[in-house]
Amino acid sequence: MKELICICCPRGCHLQVDETQDYAVTGNACPRGAEYGRAECTAPTRVVTSTVAVRGAAYPRCPVKTAAPIPKGKIFEVMATLDGLTLRAPVTLGQVVVKNAAGTGVDVVATRTLE
Numbered sequence: 001m002k003e004l005i006c007i008c009c010p011r012g013c014h015l016q017v018d019e020t021q022d023y024a025v026t027g028n029a030c031p032r033g034a035e036y037g038r039a040e041c042t043a044p045t046r047v048v049t050s051t052v053a054v055r056g057a058a059y060p061r062c063p064v065k066t067a068a069p070i071p072k073g074k075i076f077e078v079m080a081t082l083d084g085l086t087l088r089a090p091v092t093l094g095q096v097v098v099k100n101a102a103g104t105g106v107d108v109v110a111t112r113t114l115e
Contacts, residue, residue, distance in 0.1 A: 001016055001017070001018050001019075002016070002017045002019065002041055003015065003016055003017075004036075004037055004040055004041075006028060006032075006033040006036050006037065008033055009030070009032070011029055013027055013029050015027045015028055015033060015036075015037040017037045017038070017040075017041045019041060023038045023042060025037035043071065044071070044072040045069035045070060045071055046069055046070065046075060047065055047066050047068070047069050048065060048066045048078050048079065048108075049063070049064070049065040049066075050064055050065070050079060050082050051063050051064065052064055052082050052086070052087055052097060053085065053086040053087065054086070054087040054088070054091060054114055055086060055087070055088050055089065056088055056089035057089035057090070057091065057115065058114065059114060062087055062091050062097075062112060062114055063110070063111045063112050064082065064097050064109060064110055064111060065108070065109065065111055066078065066101060066104075066106050066107070066108055066109075067106055067108070070101065070102070070104045071104065074101075074102040074104055077102040078098075078101045078102045078104075078108065081098055081101060081102065081108075082097075082098070082108065085097065085098070087110075089114050089115060090114060090115050091110050091112075091113065091114045092110065092113050093110060093111065093112060093113045094109050095109060095110045096108070096109055097109060
C-alpha cells in the first residue's frame with residue numbers, strides 16, 4: 001500500500017494506492033484523485049522547469065519548461081541537455097529551445113521573451 005497526497009486541487013486528499021489490487025485508490029474526494037494516484041504509481045510524470053544561458057540579452061539566463069509532462073526517469077537527461085545549451089537573443093515566449101527533449105516527444109520552450 002502506497003500513501004500519497006493528491007496535488008490535483010487545494011484539498012490535498014490523503015490517497016492510499018493498493019498495488020496488489022490493480023492500483024485501487026481510496027481516500028480521494030473526486031475522480032481526478034483516483035486518476036492521479038494510479039498514474040503516480042504506474043507512470044509518474046513531471047513538468048521540468050529550469051533556465052538556460054542566453055547571450056546578447058538584458059539577462060544572462062532565460063526561463064524554460066517542458067511543454068508537457070515527461071516521464072520522471074527522463075528528468076536528469078533533459079537537465080543535462082539544458083546545462084550545455086546557450087541561446088542567442090532575441091528569444092520569444094513559446095519559442096522551442098529543445099525539440100523532442102531526451103526522446104520524449106515533448107519540446108522545451110522559453111517562458112519569457114528576451115530582446
